[in-house]
Amino acid sequence: MTQSAVSAGSGAAPEAPPLLEVRDLKTWFKTEDGLYRAVDGVSFAVRRGRTLAVVGESGCGKSVTSLSIMRLVPEPPGIRAGGQILLDGEDLLEKSQVEMQDIRGQRVSMIFQEPMTSLNPVYRVGEQIVEGLVKHRGMSAAEARAKAIEMLGLVRIPSPESRVDSFPHEMSGGMRQRVMIAMALACDPALLIADEPTTALDVTIQAQILGLMREIQARLGTAIILITHDLGVVAEMADDVVVMYAGKVVERAGVRALFDDPQHPYTLGLIDSIPRLEEKRDRLSTIEGSVPHPQRLPEGCRFSPRCPLATDRCRNEEPPLRQLRDGHEVACWYAPIDEAAA
Template sequence: MATETTTDRRTSAASADAAARANGQAPLLDVRNLKTYFFTEDGVMPAVDGVTFSLRRGGTLGILGESGCGKSVTSLSIMRLVPQPPGRIVGGEVIFEGEDLLRKKESEMRRIRGKEIAMIFQEPMTSLNPVFTVGNQIMEAIMLHQRVSKAEARRQAIEMLRLVGIPSPERRVDDYPHQMSGGMRQRVMIAMALSCNPKLLIADEPTTALDVTIQAQILDLMRDLQRRLGTAVMLITHNMGVIAELVEHVVVMYAGKIVESADVRSIFAMPRHPYTVGLLESVPKLHETRQRLKAIEGVVPSPYNMPKGCRFHPRCELAREICKQLEPPMMQVGPTQRVACWQYTNFEPVEMPAPGEAVPLWKAAAPGAGTAGGPATATRGGQGV
């Protein structure tokens, strides 16, 4: 019997993607088994290790997790902005508009960045150039991608500043970043990112270091602009309130891997993974009175010394022996909910595969087994929106 090659699988997947796009069903962004490692003198650091998710056109995806879980590196990998050296994307695919961004030349990526995919970086004061006016920095992106005159670019920059709610944009367009407040600088970053009407906006901690009033204004602004412009948004944050306010689907990351994926209602109503439960329990609630909030014991493991098996097991109160030996597969535990945790399957370990073999280390639970959310089924797929 003929063996399917990697090329055959890619050709088949490309044909399926083309058919889905023709029917208007293909996601805008489809990240498949993405792996980004950093090669340093201390060893190899798997910052992103097999991440899979998708984002529909006009949709909103939230990536949630503690600092050091791989959220920002995931976004930089999508944009092909991982510093080389020491970083390198060692595997996977980033399918955008049906094309793999990881196979494109750097010159092609420069045309995509800013025009098709834009990014709001974590700290606007360090992302904006202090020696140029905010207007010049917005105009640069417009002239680069739209090929318009300087006068037209200035007019569009003023309109973008007005769109994001900056008062007197005709005057503020000539201000330098240090002349603006943190909230204003964040609005400038949003204006710059949206100046070329991108199809995908990646927002990395867009409300960092802002007070709660300004945070609410920025979130309202992003929601309004998304509705008006139809831009898909990928929001990276560790703030559960921001997730609840803005996104449709949530991906929870821990130590470079996705541990849970679900629609936002399911995440808050019935979190499945112990890590997700811990994140939610660490947030104060208005209807509860507690002497002390619950904390997740321990810290995120060193990327140079990841624990064997489930990477969360050293901090997990429910860890069993299997958790310390084998990495859990992604289990379907609800209509839109998937979780990588051994407590959601009846497993039977099998022999370890030979190098290069794609043999699963588990057997799926029998029909009817699993949780109240439905039968637990072992899957190879990722997390879709």
């Protein structure tokens, strides 16, 4: 349900609470050189049937955020330094590993970037789908196999009745990624986390996988968290966007608002770096400098050393995430903040 639908009339039902709400999440790593604050106070929410994209350069903390939600960060060296991860109001950080084993695959599933490192090479793909169905759904082996064939057909793998007995190495990269999607969706999870699901695929297969994810979401009402650095994928798939930089959220908005009116200098740099056919440039636009070393984060705004607009205030005071307008928040001292909404 959209916000406009809620406000259409005074008698309208209030908007349903988020399926997943991440509040001030902090996931750090203890190293010989000190603490690596990979995720340092990240907050966002995702609702049923919607897609939230988490974007940023490599090293910004987006994949660690997804692994934190799944409780797959090894401890040590990982440290849960603070925050909450609320799934239907239940804090996943308070769950035991045994409880998380029941939640993973059943209520929350994840598609990883490279299926060959996620699929077991010595088991047939059907057996790997069957395992989750037997564990989480209590199906017999025959029932689970029939469901596995159904799921392979759902993700448009040809001849699923025979492909169910294939090994991962006998499939193309696109087909293996489809198997990962089938496995992730087999138990009808409420939330699907997709970590760079199309990066290793060519453009044609990428379009097919994204179209498949949209189709399945429309059919099943699944909420999706899409981890990506590709703003083209964001524009095509997302309803809402979180932009991360050096472990922090620097901008949060609806997808249309983010592309039409980006406010954080980092977001502006990312969008400006997209190649455009209609523009003739001698060279692509870039963001000067590099992401700061995690053990040597700058004072104030973490983007200030690379920001062309940075002032002494930016270099000395860390800006909070403030409301720009309804549903659009930015962590920048010089964005035109709506003081009435703040």
